[in-house]
Amino acid sequence: MAPQYTTTGELLAASAHRRGLDVHVLPTRGGTGALRGRRGAHYHGGPAFAARVADDLDVALLEPADDWLTTLPHQYTGRRISLTTLAEARALSHPAFVKPPTDKSFPAAVHTDGTSLPTGLPPELPVQVSEVVTWAAEFRLYVLDGEVRTGSQYATYGSLDARPLEHHLHREAVREFAHDLLTNRGDGLPSAVVLDVGLLTGTRDTWAVVEANMAWFSNCYAADPDRALDVVLRSAGPREQLAERDRRFCRDGQQRAVADRQGAGSP
Known part of the structure; x- marks a missing residue:
């Protein structure tokens, strides 16, 4: 530890x-x-x-991989996403959600334009830029060999709200979406990984991928720690x-x- x-x-x-x-x-x-x-x-x-x-x-x-999310088709992301550098992102002239792909070198956040991005970081730092969307609910899934071992809701409309997946109203929809994604795009992920998915609100509610993260550096929220440990x-x-x-x-x-x-x- x-x-x-x-x-x-x-x-x-x-x-x-x-x-x-x-x-x-x-x-x-x-x-x-x-x-x-x-x-x-x-x-x-x-x-x-x-x-x-x-x-x-x-x-x-x-x-x-840093570019995994950007390689997914729109049916899995529900939004436009691109991988660029911090220097290029500073030229943004419109609101966007900007974050490092995997590490936490700066906080993920919505920026009104590129001028509000943090300073003092390498200009070549990879960053993901996506259009601004609203997540009704977000879930963290611990995945091992393409199978969801355990999971937890961690946010509702952007606010912390941890609940075990096993007892959640959306548990079947979450698992169904994850199964489809892992069956068709799972070869682009490590055998042990944390996958975040969520429910997008808009003209119609849509399940989509939030991001993928390192299991050895992820908050398990209300997931079963015994099952999460297998993945870690x-x-x-x-x-x-x-x-x-x-x-x-x-x-x-x-x-x-x-x-x-x-x-x-x-x-």
């Missing part, structure tokens, strides 16, 4: 203890210490801290157990490390 406390981290740690797994909270400074070189490590926490410890822990961090463990687990299909979803530096290990005869 990364050193920053989160309620999700607490829930996942309790679930891991119930399975008999060792749980260690890494120090803010000092690296991985006694854990360095131990086999079978997994990780949960933020990407900045992960970049410091992933090599020592020998874990492979899976994350969706796969999403940031031992490099030697990384499946071939997931190699392209590792960060660039890790891709090279995995290739070097496999080229040297690692399993």
